[in-house]
Amino acid sequence: MAQVLSFINDKRVRDWFYQIALILLLVGLTVFFVRNASENMVKAGIASGFDFLWRTSGIEVPFVLTGYTQSDDILALFWVGVANTMLVTVIAIVLATLLGFAIGIARLSSHWLLSTIAGAYIEFVRNIPLLFFVLFWYFGVIAALPQPRQSIGLFGVAFLNNRGITIPLPDAPGNFRWAALAILVSWLGYWLASAWARRRKDRTGQDAPLLAIGIGLILVVPALAIAWASLATRWDIPVLRGFNYRGGFVVIPEFVALLAALVTYTAGFIAEIVRGGIESVAKGQSEAASALGLRPGRILSLVVIPQALRVMTPPLTNQYLNVLKNSSFGAAIAYPDVVSLFMGSALNNTGQAIEIIAMTLAVYLVIGLAVSALMNWYNARIALVTR
């Protein structure tokens, strides 16, 4: 008896007991839900399985990066949505980071008016639902732009109107592949050069002319490559015929509006992170740096920002994940992302809610995990290394 009691009172035994009970409960619940679902679906005559993915979609999409046409299958439609979601997410993250840093630094500026305006912007943006931004930019953008016949021409090859920005498209992408390769190589070169410069600085303390190399490899070489490729290619230049410009590629206003909404909204949050990060770097740090004779710009880039980044990376990661999730707001303004195309149009045509919702959620989880992994890697790289 005493043995049994001590067995029950043994913490490790009890812990295992609780955990196994929890697992059994979860498994039981899952089985219960799945059985109900399959019963209900059979009763309701709803088809199940993933066969629908290979049915012809028949849905026309106004913004396609993958070469999809409406006679392709629903799986192809799914990839169009995924590509569009990723496109707007990536560009929004880059632009929101730039704008957010600018506003965050403006908030800390010694210029009273500038800092007040930045503060007002942050307070305004953070306390309004994103949906307002999306609708505001969408109807704002459309209202501000002219009808196709009054389009704003850009150098006679690109045209801006309320149907979007029509840009010329190369007839054959061959030369651009070479240009892309050249750009990649030169960026890789810059990365190697900067690594070498860093090592040399650690060793000798000398600065390498990185700025010049950087401008050369990051900007000039790619510009030359693109210029060469553009000149060597025949272009499909849009022409006004009937209702709108024909030919070229149209960047739809839904994309522009969603991008603008995500950027302006997220920038308010990033600005707060930047401000908090910079303020977290003790004042003594920059005073010490200035006592060492560093110029203000160098203090910011060599002392303050590297330390602030360490504080900022985790909350920044959260904001980047928010941008990904918030890109689903595009569904409200007909931006053809994965929610709108797949969970909207495809779900309606097939009625297979469970499969479609599961696939849509999986897209966000997978991309989200990838972003987290990338940011964690970056965080580990810049983390404080005690030597």
Next chain:
Amino acid sequence: MTIRILGAAALLAAGASMAQAQQLAPSPTLDAIKARGNLECGVHLGLPGFSFANDKGEWSGLDVDYCKALAAAVLGDANKVKYTPTSVQQRWPILQSGQVDVLSRNSTITFSRNATLGLNFQGINFYEGQTFIVRKSAGVKEAAGLDGASVCVAAGSTEEKNAADWFRERNLKTTITNFQKNDDAIAAYDAGRCDAYTAGVGALAGQRAKLKNPEEHVILTQPISNDPQGPVTRWGDERWQLIVRWVLNGTIAAEMLGVTSKNVDEMKANSKNTEVRRLLGAEGGFGAMMGLSNDWMYNAIKQVGNYGESYERTVGMGSPLKLERGQNQLWTKGGLLFTPPFQ
């Protein structure tokens, strides 16, 4: 010989027991409606003329009238309806999962919906044809003139695919932008995002009022498709499906037989026409065969009116939409509206 007689007897017996079984066939939907005391009807979020809630939350429209007639037939009171407004995306799941008893939401009958979604269409209460609304200034006279145009449409609707197919078959290049809701699509069209907005003729007649300057727009008269619409039920519960189907037929039959909300009492008492008498429950016991009171259609006609009355009041000349009867006229008067006999 003996075998044949035996066989016939067995068949007869089976037939008799089946007839009995049919009379007693359980109808969980009907039982649930009676128990809760109201009909759950899925309708459109807001489509003037078909289903529209005013600022007091009172619903009206052709599709709503059908819900009312059904409630009158089943519960004896046309007001015992609870409306669930549904978007294009939600309508099927809401019906499939049993949140509504019937969906009366200008939904087009198509093969694949019938075959793969677990849904049955119970008849046609509106012959819709898809067309476009464009700005007068664009000078477009017919759909073929929309080459190169952008078209706004509600995602997941038949219109979305119809339009894509129609333009592709004719080698016309259009850009189709799919919105989640009709209202979003028409707002974007109004804001200048699109050259045209596409929907059914009937739907457009009502939605036109939502534009800032309705008189600057014109609805193309030539429809590009044929979109018959009617009440939808989910699979299973045959008796409920029977009721949904025959209430619709009853409203059409009433118009054909000249029974209106005004003369229904008189017709029930005095009509010599056996079909009228069966329809109104004066003889035949038709309601009881479905587990309803024999007054079922009497109540529906008395409280809601026949199909023609509904039509005139909601979308016809008595409404702001001013739609001609057209295809929605009785077949005896050159339209397509038809009902099997009440025999």
Next chain:
Amino acid sequence: MTRTSSLSIWRERLFGTPFTGFVSVVLFVLISWIAIPLIRWAVIDATWVGSTRADCAPGGACWVFIRARFGQFMYGLYPVDQRWRVDIAGILAVLGVLAVVFAPQRFRLKLGLAMLVILPPLGIWLLSGGLGLSYVETREWGGLMLTLFISVYSSLIAIPLGILFALGRQSELRIIRLISVIFIEFWRGVPIIAVIFLASLLLPLILPGGIGIDRLARAVIGLGFVIAAYMAEAVRGGLQALPKGQREAATALGLNYWKATGLIVLPQALRISLPAMTNEFIALIKNTTLVLVVSILDLLGIAQASLADPNWVGMNMEAYAFSGAIYWLICFALSRWSRSLEKKRRL
């Protein structure tokens, strides 16, 4: 005297150096470029009195529309003669919070728990009816009242669940930790628009046939689960900020896990994480706007629905500006409160 000196301070601030002055001028131009047309539209050229669309002057805002629709913006389609019930529910909620905030320290926890037990069912009874009150179905609810209802009741699900999962994530038991991490990361990883859709479609499917759940309840449950994951992370922050010695001391005094957690660890951890939790609550209020994908008409939904009224065509700006201002006021007030909490804690 003071006047000139404050003037000179301003001159110094805005035009101290040529560069500062240049920036100031650019910013002034920018502000007036945005603000002047806005103020003209919203105030100077606006129409304030009248009763129909015809009373509206062109060019300015037509606040007549908001006045005509004010009841709907606040209560949705809630029956007019029953709206006092909503008001009472709201007043009770405010009184409850105030009582807890101003109660003496000793009673605060007990009073708070008592309010949590009493008020939510009372609120549901007042709003939906029964026991002497006429029934008002949730489909008639709407507007600001619904926004607040969803926010409050979702957090009633989210906060306990979030605390549980935060504790689970800190637990020594590996399987419980794993389950908590999966739960938290799953719900944090998916867009809320998809979750609301999921809840509205999937809940009826996975329950035994015949059990119906109210449409609004489904949205509240769906949102509750997502916010629970975010709340869990907020609470985790508080748990991590707490010195480990607190729990060790409690255990040394002979308290078991739940007692140590409930009496020592959580009260302190929650106090630390209150600002973070308030921020999650703000995010929740903003995200309630997404319920309109399942045709539930919250404040923004009712604003959009009112735009479809043929008698009031073209009131987009007014409807959005008004509803946006309400969201902003609520969220701004809450964020100020959360910041003052944060400051108090740091002191």
